[in-house]
Amino acid sequence: MYRILISDKLGTAGLERLAQITDAAYDMKTGLSKEELIDIIPDYDALIVRSDTKVDADILAAGSNLKVVGRAGIGVDNIDLQAASIRGIIVMNTPTANNIATAEQTMALMLAVSRHTAVAHESVKEGEWTRSKFVGTQLHGKTLGIIGLGRIGRLVAERAKAFGMEVVAFDPYVSEEVGRELNVTLLDLDELLPQADYITLHTAISPETIGMINAETISQMKDGVTIINAARGKLIEEQALAAALQSGKVKAAALDVYSAEPPRENPLIGLSNVLHTPHLGASSLEAQRDVAVQMVEQIVDALRGDDFRNTLNMPFRVGPGFNAIRPYMDLAETIGKLQAGLADGPITQVEVQAKGEAVENLIRAIAAALLKGILHNQIEGPLNYINAPVLAEKQGIAIAQTMDIEALDYPNLISCRVKWEGGSHAVAGVLFGGSEPRIVQVDEYRLEARPEGVILVMQNKDVPGVIGQIGTILGAYDVNIGEWRMGRHQPGSEALSFINLDSAPSEAVLDALRKVNAITQVTLLSP
Incomplete structure (x- = not known):
């Protein structure tokens, strides 16, 4: 049973959806202090927050069972992504659920600030009726400049065009x-x-966009421009905008977001030509419902390992087609485990090659899976696609894409060369029938080995009697052979065997095999 903590208010629809899920239980505890959250977070597999809870490195460190942190909304400024990634904790958001609500809020701000709606409303409430004070401007025929043409920007463009604006x-x-x-x-x-x-x-928000609306960029704007921000407050240097509003360079601004929220000491508060709203971009009934339900379903899918859509700290793009690429990632992880077992020293470099229509665009995903396999017996604590690249770097492992591994002509072939001081190995694998993993090449040896269960990998001189000796030794110790695959350079040279065993042989068995004169290397690979 997965345990989920909800530390900020979540829409009723999300709670109702959680109640329908049989393998998950939740607690809703809002208004927790940092210390209170640290005390209880070890009991939970997942944490759902909105914008109030600050999920910092201390909280993530305390979450010994924490696997997923979900932000019901878009911005994750309140979550330490780097600390989560190091610990292999998934961080996800719901970037599409409130798109329409935010686009409509943008249009509402633009209309309201253009027609002085808020101050005119207050004037009528005070008993005034002075229309001449509130002569506004229309949107029709004006030019709208959109900075950021993503999902929300495109929805705003569509609506602005309907108002007759040039975009x-x-x-x-x-x-x-x-x-x-x-x-x-x-x-x-x-x-x-x-x-x-x-x-x-x-x-x-990124290092390039923080403070992008500043004194310099404002100076390039048309005199009398109006600025709308329903995205992130830190995009604007607020002191510079306040100065421009006071000088008249900027005619007006309509703001739904601020560098610090609530904006208690903000130079923009109190200016008569600024329209303020308290971060209402996602505050529609429909958006609240959709955000809550989508977040719950994403969290549960991630805990089950079924899907990782909208994950922000995965080292590769994750979408609805994740399950289609998973067999290739499993194959890559298996190749990584094999490489770790065969290496004669600490691996310092990993080179990845992917050939074929199904895999050539998956190089980042394949690399993450390879590293996860290589590190599987080296890391204490959580290890997954998220933190494998980070931990590999800490281990001194460099990774690169290559195209110079000499490999067989198989469709959708994944190849990996690892290097250590004094040696290297190249291993290649494919999926037969799209689902059956096979190792088809180890260095210059060609074979079709099944990489599963207990595997005995042996290199030997290709002389008569070796196979019989191996079989006799295994039989004497009651170790049954499930499958035996062998590749060789040419008759009488060297051979490589992959032997799938029904049980793990003891050290005595391995010692007996190593004493056979024709056998030059014996390696045991266990799951």
Whole structure:
């Protein structure tokens, strides 16, 4: 039974969905102090938060059974991603569930600040009726500059076009073709800023985007521009924006987010030409429902190992098709385990090669799985796709993609060469029928070995009688052979055997095999 802690308020629909899941139980405990959370987190497999709970390195360290942290929403500024990754803890969010709500909030802010809706409302409440004070501007015919043309930015563009606005956008990750499909003109940032009557922000927080709206970029904007931010508060240098609002360079701003929330000591609070809302982007009944249900389903799928969609710290892209690539990742992990067993010293370098339509775009996923396999007997504590690359780096293992491993012509072939001081091995594997893993090459030896269970790997001189001697020794110790696969250079040279055994042989068996003159190497690989 998986135990899930919900430490921030979650929509009723999410709790109802959790109640339907038979292999998970939850506790909802909101308003916990950091110390209280540290005390109870060891009892839980997963933690669901919104924006209030701060999940720092101390809390993650205390979560000895913690496998997943889910943010019911988009931003994960309150979760220490690096600390989670080192511990192999999955961090996921729900980036699509509140897209429409946030796009509509953006349009609401734009309309309200343009038509002075909030202050006009207060005026009427006070008994005034002075329409001349609240003459606004219409959106029709104005140019909207969108910074960040992702999911929400595209929804805003669609709605702005319906209002008759000209839409331009800056997003270095969006192609010209996508821009044409959206009927949006893509510009560089320094081209967009002087053209836009309205600028709305829809980009993620990164070292490059923090404070991107600052004194310098504001100086490039059209006089009388209006700025909308329903994305992340740290995108704006608030002191610079306040100065521009006071000078008239920026006509108005409508803000739903702030660098610190609530914004208790913020230079923008109190300015008459700023419209404020308390981070309402996702605050619609529909968005709250969708976020809660989606988060619950993602958390449970991740705990079961069924799916890892919307995981933020996986070292490769994870989507709905994860189960389709899992057999290849399992094969890569198996190759990694085999390499770890065959290596004659600490591995210092891993080279990865993937050939074939099904695997050539999976190099990052395959690399993570290979490293997980290589480290499987070296790491105490959690080991998974998330922290395997981090832990490998700490172990001094370098990893690189290569195309120079001489491999057989199999469809969708995964090859891996590992190096250590004084030696190296190259191993290649495929999936027969799309699901049956086979090792088809070890260095220059060709074979079709089944990499499962207890495996005896032996290198020997290819002379008469060796197979009989091996069989006799194993039989004498009551060790049964399940399957035997052998590859060799040429008759009379060297041979490599993969022997699947029904049980693990004792050290006495291995010693007896090593005493056979024709056998040059004996390695036991256990699950």
